[in-house]
Amino acid sequence: MLLFYRAIIKFFLAVVLGGIVGYERQHKSRPAGLRTHILVCIGACLIQIISMDFSAVNKGLITSDPMRLGAQVISGIGFLGAGTIIKEGASIKGLTTAASLWTVACLGLAIGSGLYMQAVIATLFIYIALRSLKRIEDRISYDKREASFEVIIEDEPGKIGLIGIELGKLSVNITNIEIHKRDENIAAIEMVLKMPNNISNDIIIQNISQIIGVKRVSLI
Incomplete structure (x- = not known):
């Protein structure tokens, strides 16, 4: 009981x-x-x-x-x-x-x-x-905005890490990422980025484009 x-x-x-x-x-x-x-x-x-x-x-x-x-x-x-x-x-x-x-x-x-x-x-x-x-x-996040980018890049080890380093320099966070194979040597990376308001989309595109192996960077 x-x-x-x-x-x-x-x-x-x-x-x-x-x-x-x-x-x-x-x-x-x-x-x-x-x-x-x-x-x-x-x-x-x-x-x-x-x-x-x-x-x-x-x-x-x-x-x-x-x-x-x-x-x-x-x-x-x-x-x-x-x-x-x-x-x-x-x-x-x-x-x-x-x-x-x-x-x-x-x-x-x-x-x-x-x-x-x-x-x-x-x-x-x-x-x-x-x-x-x-x-x-x-x-914490009120002064940040989100945008989606597509990066066409050579499919080689370490490339995503290089992108992450460049974005880190700008205090930009990757909130979502998807990778799609285009062919044997090329991959398409779709990223959702959360960035400070003082960082424009053009700055993001410019910095990522400088990475060796990046073919194209564009907004989605």
Whole structure:
């Protein structure tokens, strides 16, 4: 009976803490919202309850690791997180939601293990990270813009590294890159660059064009 009441407390806490994180995602209209986060947290909690209770009931009779099933949750939640990641043109969305699902699964495991205070504290920090740190990210990147370029280059080792060095000198970040073979010796590199506002597209094109082996640089 004691295990039953403990399970009720754990499931209730999983709903509350998973719901807090899910509410934040739902509020921002993300693919995985309130219900998804609650279900993930409850499921992870149940798995850990099964592991802990099985080990307790069969203590001394069967050698078992109460962390084994929990480890499978940590690795297995990736397929659900991958479903929330969406590529729209050059942009990739859903990474934060995928991370929040993985973290909520960890919360469920902590609750199922009886680490209530740790789970509550972790939820607090997760919520702060989702709500407050977004503003800091926006402030960091507000003075930057994005543009897409295509670079036709000789397909030789080290060429992408040389491009990265030139862009680094200009404080330009590569946020996405795709490489396509044109023929045996030529490759087309499509890059999405995030650059300071004082760096024009012409400067980017000029600096990359100076690299030996670059045939053409153009905006997409």
